[in-house]
Amino acid sequence: DTAVSQTPKYLVTQMGNDKSIKCEQNLGHDTMYWYKQDSKKFLKIMFSYNNKELIINETVPNRFSPKSPDKAHLNLHINSLELGDSAVYFCASSRKRTSGGGETQYFGPGTRLLVL
Amino acid sequence: AQKVTQAQTEISVVEKEDVTLDCVYETRDTTYYLFWYKQPPSGELVFLIRRNSFDEQNEISGRYSWNFQKSTSSFNFTITASQVVDSAVYFCAFRTGNQFYFGTGTSLTVIP
Numbered sequence: 001d002t003a004v005s006q007t008p009k010y011l012v013t014q015m016g017n018d019k020s021i022k023c024e025q026n027l028g029h030d031t032m033y034w035y036k037q038d039s040k041k042f043l044k045i046m047f048s049y050n051n052k053e054l055i056i057n058e059t060v061p062n063r064f065s066p067k068s069p070d071k072a073h074l075n076l077h078i079n080s081l082e083l084g085d086s087a088v089y090f091c092a093s094s095r096k097r098t099s100g101g102g103e104t105q106y107f108g109p110g111t112r113l114l115v116l
Numbered sequence: 117a118q119k120v121t122q123a124q125t126e127i128s129v130v131e132k133e134d135v136t137l138d139c140v141y142e143t144r145d146t147t148y149y150l151f152w153y154k155q156p157p158s159g160e161l162v163f164l165i166r167r168n169s170f171d172e173q174n175e176i177s178g179r180y181s182w183n184f185q186k187s188t189s190s191f192n193f194t195i196t197a198s199q200v201v202d203s204a205v206y207f208c209a210f211r212t213g214n215q216f217y218f219g220t221g222t223s224l225t226v227i228p
Contacts, residue, residue, distance in 0.1 A: 041205055041220070041221050041223075042220055043207065043218040045216050055214060090161060092161075104151070104163055104166050105163070106163060107153075107160065107161035107162075107163075109159070109160050112159075
């Protein structure tokens with residue numbers, strides 16, 4: 001059984017469209033994250049959710065919005081897609097953040113988004 | 117300011133050689149965590165190790181070993197007797213509180 005899963009694996013779309021990427025974890029973790037990996041392999045955290053509360057929100061465009069219907073899911077909605085949004089998006093999860101924030105994050109397989 | 121530096125962009129070694137991947141971090145915090153992740157050509161991110169700032173003990177796991185030195189703010193990763201399957205991009209990561217940073221990665225190629 002996959003611990004952290006993402007759908008779709010590949011997503012090709014036109015500029016201006018709105019799309020969603022889904023993430024589910026079956027590890028019983030309390031915190032979930034979204035990362036963006038650009039073409040140079042640089043990884044940057046975008047969001048994290050802990051018990052349905054946003055606890056990290058890096059300077060990403062407000063076209064990106066995380067939605068967490070429950071602790072096991074954190075979906076990423078992207079409005080008005082732009083060419084620069086093309087990247088690999090990784091979902092991750094960890095146990096609830098404690099003092100120091102050292103919980104190990106386990107990653108999904110990634111969603112490769114290509115905006116044409 | 118960048119918190120994690122992986123100065124080696126690409127490394128190539130011949131199979132069975134030992135290789136060390138460098139990671140240097142920058143922080144004024146006393147409590148922090150360091151991680152290493154592997155990203156093979158298939159693209160997934162695989163957790164390798166986590167270390168907290170209060171535990172400088174080196175760790176060995178099979179052919180992998182990690183050397184954590186607070187005096188030099190380094191958390192280096194050594195692969196002994198490298199194998200072709202070790203070819204991947206390796207990321208060092210740093211976390212303190214709500215802040216989480218990845219290094220830019222070191223691409224390791226093991227030549228058969």
